Amino acid sequence: MSAADPRHWGQVPVFDPQSGQVVVEPTGSGKGYWVGAPGVYYDVESATFYLTYRVRRPRGVEPDRGAEIHIARSSDGIQFEEIWVGRKEELNTTSIERCVIARSDSGAWRLYVSYVDPEDARWRTDVTEANAPDAFKLADCRPVLTPAQLGVEGVKDPFLFRVGGMLHMIVSFATADQSASHDELHGTHDAYNTGLIRSRTGLATSVDGQTWNWEGEIFGPSESGWDCYCARIGSVWRQDGLWIGYYDGSADVSENYEERVGLVCGSDLHSLKRMTPDGPLMIQPNASGALRYFDVVALEDRTLIYYETAREDGSHDLRVFVAPAV
Template structure:
């Protein structure tokens, strides 16, 4: 039974602080794509570092920790070479009920538009730096899979991932969010499309769920969207809602009305929102946003 209307806070910008700066000062240099959790009173943040195309693209995923949710110290880093990748994108950081640490890594196949998701696992967060990788969401010759968001409850493991069609090189930026379930977080069964773009709306070209909040049988998500191919990499953020079904899985999501949240700096990207509940019970959000010089930094706000 639901305990009330599910809510998910969105950025207000003026009250945000920079958590991680990008590795460069030009468009295409990014710090962001965060995934946040709290374990034993520490806030853990996984994020991606990127350089422009031709200079390295997504070079690394970093795992860092903080007591206050603002000042972080890195504890592990994995580079794209570990995965034989052309680029890395958003990681998903998970601490399992039996105390294991998992990092789900979005991996670009060299020379293609294909993406897959690999899993590294360790007894400690520091051990993620040297843990072996295995592919858990391979995609295939028709679709690429990346940017997973995970939730675990009494019904099992749930995952929402960005899926890109590969039949056309020029259209591979299009994306839907597909939903999958698993008994163990390793072996997944696809259940169908959770969210798709809306014709004529700000999210027409593609949508990507970035954060999930579950309250009983209600689910609210933050998601990235873009209207055109030209807005690739500069998506904005909106919300959508859905319900849990009788079998414990989640159904399709319905996008909320209204304008998306954006950076004040052109081309206005604000994406990959991640929500975490702090040890004191308050909420904090992390997100990637365009700054004045066109680079992206990783920002945070207390809610």
């Protein structure tokens, strides 16, 4: 259908992933050298973009896995300058994954952090506060959502937004797919990479950003499709009276870390439907085809789409594609 069709609502940007502009380069060449998992916050008061992203290296290359989380600042959403770095040693963790920065009503800055709990080896999500976006201390993190609290095997990768003043947080959470011991699930400090779980999308809500109410699953893996192992929504936005979202999908554990992008749509967050049952929405021809961790900032004059994607050598970089306003 044409983009001008007056009865085709909820059309989303579909583009060549190679055409996006590289925002951050990986630290090395080859599989396991990944930058990405972007979380983007646009501060209306200062007209400034704040970007969080994870830096990862292969296992065995110190500091390996998700060793660092960075915060960068930009006036145009394309060219960023780094202003802060947090390292996994500050949390005594084996890995940090997607984080997100936001400003509270009081003016304080908050960083929501997902990382592997050093006590039980399960992914969890915490928050830390600071008076400036370059002043966070990871050692001050306190729990927001934990696996023990939710009765799941991991909870991570927050995406934050407001609806009518109420804070909403979309997260990835893992549930056991078969009977398995704690060591089988968490011995490697990454249950998502065992093949023993299913990766789902859940929702939590909060009035103050500190205490969160778990509303449960809002989107899950398909029964037998290209996304039957992982269905992780990375971002949502409002368009034509609908909720639209990009999600990461994979068929089995062999595609963990190398997910591809799908599309969801619904009239509310509890009735999201997959719009891509037969295959990914967009194709990245490089290496594994990884195209994941989308974050969308829809402004009045343009839409900025951030994502992590595979390069020819198997590494991942972080890119932005600028599309027309939605």
